[in-house]
Amino acid sequence: MDASRADKSLSFMKWHGAGNDFVIVDSRGQSARVTEPLARALGDRHRGVGFDQLAEIRDSDAADIDLDFWNVDGSRAGACGNATRCVARYMFDQTGKDGITIRTARGLLEARLIDGAVHVNMGHPQFDWREVPLAHEMAVDHLPLDGDPMAVGMGNPHAVFFVEDAEAVDVAGWGRAVETDPLFPARTNVEFAQVRSREEIRMRVWERGTGITLACGSGACATAVAAATRGLTERKVRIEVDGGWLLLDWREDGVWMTGPTAHVADATLTEDFLSRVSETV
Incomplete structure (x- = not known):
């Protein structure tokens, strides 16, 4: 050119x-x-x-x-x-x-x-507090926040909350507050996940720097990892987001994702x- x-x-x-x-x-x-x-x-x-x-x-x-x-x-x-x-x-x-x-x-x-x-x-999920990153040393599987989220790094930070009804969550209000919590020095993406079965999750998301989105690929990866880590699902799951479906498979070589x-x-x-x-x- x-x-x-x-x-x-x-x-x-x-x-x-x-x-x-x-x-x-x-x-x-x-x-x-x-x-x-x-x-x-x-x-x-x-x-x-x-x-x-x-x-x-x-x-x-x-x-x-x-x-x-x-x-x-x-x-x-x-x-x-x-x-x-x-x-x-x-x-x-x-x-x-x-x-x-x-x-x-x-x-x-x-x-x-x-x-x-x-x-x-x-890639592989990040579980070290410095890699997520978090403000200070702590276990990532149960963060000291209301709602008991898990932190997962996927190249960017994620806080995954497990909720009874994803449709009832105030994604904007709750997500905005968590994104800027002092616990996250680089801010964070926020996922609200409803586990429907061992193979299926409903997820809604607030993305840092953007707001509510219809889907978030790295957020779906973080949600699949958090759910499997807590023993709520298998390592291969379908995740329904506001805009459709994503398929996640947490394998030995990383978290594989596919979708439209x-x-x-x-x-x-x-x-x-x-x-x-x-x-x-």
Whole structure:
């Protein structure tokens, strides 16, 4: 792409996985384009495009691609499972491959295309308080908060609450309060999980830096891990989220996740929009 033209335009894709929606920018062959002000402007559903997370694809010297994640408030996210699946689908469609590696802040992830479905290994869960992270040393399986949540790190922090009725939970009120609790120095995602059987969970989620979303891939991973750790489910479960279903399988090599992906649109940001964003920097 011509450098002068690249400065004046920015192409992007809109995808979603189980209603968890993303703006995806493919920056391979050029320098990274996404900045904190741009992420905030794009994330505005009234004045921008709107997304739950933004994913930027970059060239990699250690994997097939590097992948960076941004929240609506302009903060960085260490992991995003559903966006990773969507990007993997994009790469499979573009290259014809059925397996790729993706380097994220979480580490090196593996994605496979099996019988038309995208499977991503989101890595091993983190149980050390420093890795989650928590504010000070403590056991992660029972945090000292009302509701007795469990903390799980999946490249980003999660607090998983087990509730009798997920539909009755005030996700916004409870989630917002827990996200910013001093126990979580990097804030936290908050999951509310209702165990229906040994193989099925209903989950709703509040994502740090974004709010209520219809699905959260890393949150589903954390919920599956927490439920199995407490002996409430098997290690392979189906999780119903607000936007559909995700399948989780906690294996010896990590937590594998699969679910639907949808490519919604390709578009280009206007020069006027980009110039207004640059004026705020």
